[in-house]
Amino acid sequence: MKEQVKKTGFMKKRRQDLLFYIAFMAFPVIQFIVFYVVKNFNSFVLAFQGYDAFQGYYFNGLENFKKVFYDIAHEYYFKTGIRNSLIHYGIGLVIGLPLGLTFSYYIYKKFLMSEIFKVILFLPSVVSIVVMQIIWANVMDGMIPEIYFAKTGNTMLGLMANSKTRFLYLELFNIWVSFGGSMLYYVGAMARIPDSLIEAAELDGASLWEEFFQVVIPLTWSTVKTLLVVGIAGIFTADLNLYLFYGTGAETDAYIVGYNLLRLTVTSKLDGYPYISAFGMILTAVTMILTFAMRFVLEKYTWEDVEF
């Protein structure tokens, strides 16, 4: 009898939980279906369609894919875009990541002026990118030719106008404004390391170098790994702020895949959408392969996740 009452009470609680669960889960799930599933399915279908003004969208097989592959093989801006995207990702990996981790460690250890640096490093993420770009373009593009003119009496092209320095100029801007976001997560992960571990390392006479590589990095690696894996998608979505600098009229030698996608989306009408869908699908497939490869390498050849 007692057991039955207990069971009935449990069932009632379970039913109440279920009702509550459904009530609060319903909207997010419907929203997900409409704005994620339908949107992506629509894009998938579009990839196999053509458009004309009379009959609207119609099935045209793999024509869009053929056109995208043809453009990748023959169009200068496509090749440049892919090359620049990979360089941009490489720079983020080789320069942005180590610098971000080092600066975060400096702040975590509360070294000299870390409170001020904390604010300054995050400041470009607080101030609108539009504002930073206006200031950057005026100072960098105006300053260097002006100094050059004052020193030599000769004129020179600005860094953005010069095709040889354009990509570097955009990369520098990107690095300059981009520490804040990842630093939030790195410092957060470092702050979770138990003090006792750091104290033990100090008592064992570990140098900063040893503490950083043998304690801090292994213990924060799961966060770094997550950001690295998620960041793979950025190879094809990052636009290097080209749209901010140029609108839709960037020079082709500075093209990057993310910008090309953005430019196509802004400038295309209904007849251009199937091409973008096919392009997006190809990029998604490549992203998937790269993401799995990155996960495999990180899991197999780097530190394991540590629970603490």
Added chain:
Amino acid sequence: MTITQICIYIFVVLALLALFSYIGFVLVKKAKQARKVGKKIFTADLLLQSIVFCVLLVYLLTIFAALFWGVMTSLKSLGDFGANYLFDLPEKLAFSNYVKALKLFKVPVSRDGEIVKITFLGLVVNSVIYSVGKTLVQLLCPAIVAYLVARFDFKFGRIIYWIVIMAMILPIVGTTHSAILLYTKLNIRNNIFGVLLGDASFLGMYFLIFHGVFKTLPKDYAEAAILDGAGNTTIMFKIMFPLIINMLTIVAVLLFISVWNDYTTIMYFLPAKPNLAYGLYLYNINPDGTLSQTPLRLVGCMVMCLPCLTLFLIFKNKMIGNLSLGGLKG
């Protein structure tokens, strides 16, 4: 050299002097402390620390110089800016620029085939409505779904968790045009509240952050509340959410800052209801006669920065060092 310029130079010199005195003071203090406790000091460590310090100092100076230049240029009279082109200080601080720019700042947009000019106040109103609305929906949706997934052991929760992980590590690229078509079909393009519906997604990094926090919270509070007769809604909103109020505040501030500064979403989905960021972007890319001068555009920049800077300065200690992200399990 005018009195204003002399004052600014004196201010900069004093600020640099104060900075270097502070550095010296802290270095001496640290060395004394280390000596007192007999701590081992590695030369390589000091060298490493000094190098990182120098790099950070250079970075600090570039950011400071850029923002200082921005503020100063926004205070240059138009003639002043033309005559002493980029790097001279203003002859006289032209605060009237602010009044002038705010009056002139009008963004032409196309609404139902007609060109309408949105005033500065209109841009601010759009910015506030959209930023507050999007912050709320993008804060509450992941928080609620993360709570449900973390605290209830229904199998559906595991599916949701996997969906979030998969959407994060395998995002579908190049679908914005499809979203534009969808919004147009649903007749919610250029409708702030309709676009907010589309923004109310639980996917993304913040879901993982909230999920991690709710997973680690002890169940005792909820169990005690159940014994006191509290229902699930009370437990969620009155007990569990207040327990993570710090986290909610940090995420809300981060969201507000990013939405306030976002111009691309507006460009795609709300081009007829521009916010300040998009308005400024339009001016920057297609300057018209009235606001094409850099000082006036920088006035817009400075005004736009104010809310985010204020929020950041209030919450900076909470924000940095308190946000942690777990690994991607599975």
